[in-house]
Amino acid sequence: MKTLIYIGNKSGVSKHANMSSIDILGRLLEESGYKIYYASSKKNIVLRLLHMLWVCFKYSNRADYVLIDTYSTLNFYYAYFVSQMCRLLHLKYIPILHGGKLPNRLQQSPKLSKAIFNHAYKNVSPSKYIKSKFEAFGYKNLICIPNSIELGNYKFKKREFDEANLLWVRSFSEIYNPFLAIKVLKALKDESINAKLCMVGPDSDGSLQKAKNYANELQVEVIFTGKLDKKEWINLSENYNIFINTTHVDNMPVSIIESWALGLPVVSTNVGGIPFFVKHNENGILVEPNMESAFVDAIKKLISSKNYGNKIAEEARRCAENLDWNVVKNYWIKVLN
Incomplete structure (x- = not known):
C-alpha cells in the first residue's frame, strides 16, 4: 500500500x-x-x-x-x-x-x-x-x-425549456460575481420572460447579504438557500433547467461538471480556465464577463429552441462521463505508482 x-x-x-x-x-x-x-x-x-x-x-x-x-x-x-x-x-x-x-x-x-x-x-x-x-x-x-465527480451520484434529466429557471451554485464571493446573476434575472423580467433564479452557496466575504440587498433594490424575487450539501442541491436542481456561472475569475469549477452530469445546459463567462473545457455551442454557452445582455441572449436562445438546449446537455453529459472518478483515478494511479 x-x-x-x-x-x-x-x-x-x-x-x-x-x-x-x-x-x-x-x-x-x-x-x-x-x-x-x-x-x-x-x-x-x-x-x-x-x-x-x-x-x-x-x-x-x-x-x-x-x-x-x-x-x-x-x-x-x-x-x-x-x-x-x-x-x-x-x-x-x-x-x-x-x-x-x-x-x-x-x-x-x-x-x-x-x-x-x-x-x-x-x-x-x-x-x-x-x-x-x-x-x-x-x-x-x-x-x-482534471477535477472529477462520482458520476453515479448524478442522474441525467432531460429538461423542458418553455421558461428560464436559473440555478447558480457557488460561494458568495466578489470574484464569483453573484450580483450579475441578479441583473440577468431583472433583465429577463424586463423583457416579460417567465424566469426565476435560485442561488445556492455559503457566504464567503459578506457578498450574500449584499446580494439579498441588491435583489430587493432591483425588486426581483430570488431564492437564497444558503449552503446545501451535495445531495440537497442535486435534488433541488430537478426544478431548474439552466445553470449560470457568472464569475470574474475561474479555473475548472466542479459545479459546471456536476451541472453537465445532471443535464443542465451551462451558460458561463469565458474567463480563466473556462474556455479550456467548456466549448461554445457544443457542451455549453460562453459569454463575455459582466454582461447581462449576453447572458440574456444566450438564455433566450435556449428557451426558444428545445433541440438546442437538449443537444448541448447531451454533449455535456458525455464530457462529464470522461470526468468520472473511475476514469480520472487512473491518472493519479499512474503518477503515484
Whole structure:
C-alpha cells in the first residue's frame, strides 16, 4: 500500500465554505487503497504551518509522496515552507495547482515559485489553462489531471425549456460575481420572460447579504438557500433547467461538471480556465464577463429552441462521463505508482 501525506485546508465542513479539495480527493484516494496522513485542521495560521511541517517530519520515513494543495493567497506560503521541508527530508512532493489567480503568483513571487515548482516530483494541474500558464513561465514538470465527480451520484434529466429557471451554485464571493446573476434575472423580467433564479452557496466575504440587498433594490424575487450539501442541491436542481456561472475569475469549477452530469445546459463567462473545457455551442454557452445582455441572449436562445438546449446537455453529459472518478483515478494511479 502506498502512503501519502496530504497538505491542505482540512478544516472540515463549514457554513462559510464549500468542501475543500483535500476532503474530496483525499477520501477518493483512500477508497482507492492509499494510506493518507493529513494536515492541517488547525485554525491559527502559525499553528497550522507548524502542524503541516510536523506531519511531514513525523511520517517522512513512511510517506511515498506529499500532496500539497497550492493556491495563490495565504496557502501559497504554506506550500512554500512545506515544499522546502520536503526537500530537506528528501520527500517527493506534488503541488496540486488550484485557483484561477495562481498564475499571477508566478509573476508576483518568482523566486518562491521556482523554489516550489522547479523541485517538485510533479506539478499537477486540474486544468489545461493552469498548465499552459505555468508552461509560459518556463515550468516543465507538469501533468494535467482534471477535477472529477462520482458520476453515479448524478442522474441525467432531460429538461423542458418553455421558461428560464436559473440555478447558480457557488460561494458568495466578489470574484464569483453573484450580483450579475441578479441583473440577468431583472433583465429577463424586463423583457416579460417567465424566469426565476435560485442561488445556492455559503457566504464567503459578506457578498450574500449584499446580494439579498441588491435583489430587493432591483425588486426581483430570488431564492437564497444558503449552503446545501451535495445531495440537497442535486435534488433541488430537478426544478431548474439552466445553470449560470457568472464569475470574474475561474479555473475548472466542479459545479459546471456536476451541472453537465445532471443535464443542465451551462451558460458561463469565458474567463480563466473556462474556455479550456467548456466549448461554445457544443457542451455549453460562453459569454463575455459582466454582461447581462449576453447572458440574456444566450438564455433566450435556449428557451426558444428545445433541440438546442437538449443537444448541448447531451454533449455535456458525455464530457462529464470522461470526468468520472473511475476514469480520472487512473491518472493519479499512474503518477503515484
